[in-house]
Amino acid sequence: MTGLVIAAPRSGSGKTMLSLGLMRAFTRAGLRVQPFKTGPDYIDTAFHAAACGRLAFNLDGWAMGAPLLDAIAGQAGGADFAIAEGAMGLFDGAAAPGETGHGATADIAAQLGWPMLLVMDVSGQSQSAAAVAQGLRGFRPDVHVAGVILNRVASERHERLIRGAMEQTGIAVLGAIPRLPDIRLPERHLGLVQAAEHPDLGQWLDRLADIVTAHVDLPAVQALTQAECTEAPPLHCTPPGQRIALAQDVAFSFVYAHLLEGWRAAGAEILPFSPLADEAPARDADIVWLPGGYPELHAGRIAAAVRFLTGLRDHAMRKPVHGECGGYMVLGAALIDAQGESHRMAGLLGLVSSHAERRLHLGYRRARLHTPVGAIAAGTVLRGHEFRYAGIIEQPDEPLADVTDAEGQAVSAGGSRRGHVTGTFFHLVATGGAPA
The missing domain is CATH 3.40.50.300 (P-loop containing nucleotide triphosphate hydrolases)
Incomplete structure (x- = not known):
């Protein structure tokens, strides 16, 4: 092209x-x-x-x-x-x-x-x-x-x-x-x-x-765009499950298009739902995926979304749930907004995050998983990117992965895991590549 x-x-x-x-x-x-x-x-x-x-x-x-x-x-x-x-x-x-x-x-x-x-x-x-x-x-x-x-x-x-x-x-x-x-x-x-x-x-x-x-x-x-066209290989990305319940609304919108298209090309089905509309994830989904976004701007509505939180907790008792950045914060015990007000979240992880004191965490991340994320096996190397201002008040759970930055330096915020539930502060871009 x-x-x-x-x-x-x-x-x-x-x-x-x-x-x-x-x-x-x-x-x-x-x-x-x-x-x-x-x-x-x-x-x-x-x-x-x-x-x-x-x-x-x-x-x-x-x-x-x-x-x-x-x-x-x-x-x-x-x-x-x-x-x-x-x-x-x-x-x-x-x-x-x-x-x-x-x-x-x-x-x-x-x-x-x-x-x-x-x-x-x-x-x-x-x-x-x-x-x-x-x-x-x-x-x-x-x-x-x-x-x-x-x-x-x-x-x-x-x-x-x-x-x-x-x-x-x-x-x-x-x-x-x-x-x-x-x-x-x-x-x-x-x-x-x-x-x-x-x-x-x-x-x-x-x-x-x-x-x-x-x-x-x-x-x-x-x-300027005139150039020789070549045939491109098919887009294929390893999905975390065959039926993926994906949170999608203005609070949960940060997911890369190539991943969704690549998961579909691999045979996966995307089942969107809206936490802000108090929708529960599909019960027959293989995994619930909460992407990043701006949940801190809607923390009160999310804390009051009973059907969403109940469905999320029910799914976590049986099958995997994964959150990225903002989605990870929602899986935690509490989210403190920019005004300092604490909002109770899903409580599936012990994470307490805060936007009351802003500090930028930015950069590429390479991670080797300690445990599976849905159908993505333990030991898999993930490559992604972190961009957040939220700080960590508490993170008592086991780390999800060994994480390094682009220069190979260890990153302390390696995500966390508890039962079927996992979360990271970095957003997935691709799997495979050099180990962390």
């Missing part, structure tokens, strides 16, 4: 706005655009899916091996081309390499052979922007910077100065977007407010498309 990676020198340059604007503009023009996001990110992909009308997937060079990356890229089948939004600066990643790289946007571009389009925040500079672009273009010989989009341009003179300098370096400028301070999305502690919570998402996406259409050379951008 042909594709294009939207990258930047640093975070905050405008990658998300440009990516969504391009996706929506091309989709409105009748083209089928397959969206991707590099790195571990749940929130941006939901916006991508809304912009394109297609399920969005993550591509991660640290956690994913080359066959899995190729299989996920192959989900673009039937699309005219793919657009992948990068993460952070285009060469930013973990200090130590993982499966196919350091987790940098450039690793994905190199693995898939897709060119990169730089979006550059040029506020506070002019000709120096060309020097930055030239340095990025020459930093790695295995990646191709095909052009730039100038963002937050102050005036016609400002644009003219930068275009002239770019021309001297031979870097094509495919657009110049003026300063538009009123198009930012609202944020909270884990990033953007979720797409499902945006009150006028369709209109906002159309406005981004209008801006991009007015200020970017869309035919020139589309021309």
Whole structure:
């Protein structure tokens, strides 16, 4: 599949706005655009899916091996081309390499052979922007910077100065977007407010498309995606059970699309239910899976969801239950919210977590399981990512796994286990790979 990676020198340059604007503009023009996001990110992909009308997937060079990356890229089948939004600066990643790289946007571009389009925040500079672009273009010989989009341009003179300098370096400028301070999305502690919570998402996406259409050379951008197509391997991920009861609502939404599609391809059935609607998991499920999300924003409702908690406890007496990050907290004894109020949770694990004192825990994780997680056997190596501000007040249960970070350093929060119940603070991305 042909594709294009939207990258930047640093975070905050405008990658998300440009990516969504391009996706929506091309989709409105009748083209089928397959969206991707590099790195571990749940929130941006939901916006991508809304912009394109297609399920969005993550591509991660640290956690994913080359066959899995190729299989996920192959989900673009039937699309005219793919657009992948990068993460952070285009060469930013973990200090130590993982499966196919350091987790940098450039690793994905190199693995898939897709060119990169730089979006550059040029506020506070002019000709120096060309020097930055030239340095990025020459930093790695295995990646191709095909052009730039100038963002937050102050005036016609400002644009003219930068275009002239770019021309001297031979870097094509495919657009110049003026300063538009009123198009930012609202944020909270884990990033953007979720797409499902945006009150006028369709209109906002159309406005981004209008801006991009007015200020970017869309035919020139589309021309960058022309490349040789190759046949991709099938997407297959080991499921934790054949019938998986999956919590899904605005409190439990952080699960990667490639896992769900890979589990289905392996013959598993996904049985969604909503804890916030006080729905119990299916009684005939092989495993209940509580993904991460924002349960701390809905802790009172979850604590009062009698049918959900009763069904969860009943299932745990007979069959496996697993929680990730926010889902793990809900399996615990109590969750303390940002205001310091304690809410009683399922009590299936002894974990007490707190959002009252924020401290960031962030990074890739590699874990070797001490005990099975559903049908995922003990001894299996899991690769994932942790991103939380919650602290641990109590965690009395046995550890679930030996966990290390990207550099091989031990991580003390290795998850926990009690009976059929397991939980981790990291989110699963892939299984297998080098041992922890």
